[in-house]
Amino acid sequence: MEIKDNTFQRQFEAIDNGKLVTVEYSFQERKIFLTRIQQPEGASDEFVSAMLEEIMTIAVDKKLKVVPVFPKIAAFFRKNPRYKELLPPGIKL
Numbered sequence: 001m002e003i004k005d006n007t008f009q010r011q012f013e014a015i016d017n018g019k020l021v022t023v024e025y026s027f028q029e030r031k032i033f034l035t036r037i038q039q040p041e042g043a044s045d046e047f048v049s050a051m052l053e054e055i056m057t058i059a060v061d062k063k064l065k066v067v068p069v070f071p072k073i074a075a076f077f078r079k080n081p082r083y084k085e086l087l088p089p090g091i092k093l
Helices: 045-061 071-079 081-086
Strands: 004-006 011-016 019-028 031-038 065-068
Touching: 011 045, 019 045, 031 045, 031 071, 045 065, 045 071, 045 081, 065 071, 065 081, 071 081
Parallel strands: 031 065
Antiparallel strands: 004 011, 011 019, 019 031
16 A cells, blocks of 8 residues: 655545545644544545554654544554554553
């Protein structure tokens, strides 16, 4: 899967079944806040989960903490406890 980091629009972008799936973010200090997922009709939930896994890999590489603001992203963290070390101190899901 190829994820493009569109820094101008502050979103990660990927194509699923010809549809653009985006995950919007914002930075503050050494934290990345994942604020919204734009998932059009026809884009699968499995694709979004795989995209979030790739974003977690990017966060690990850049040594960032991840703050899930969007409920679907928080649910991803609950389903995948291996990413809990990416959460900043004090955030429990």
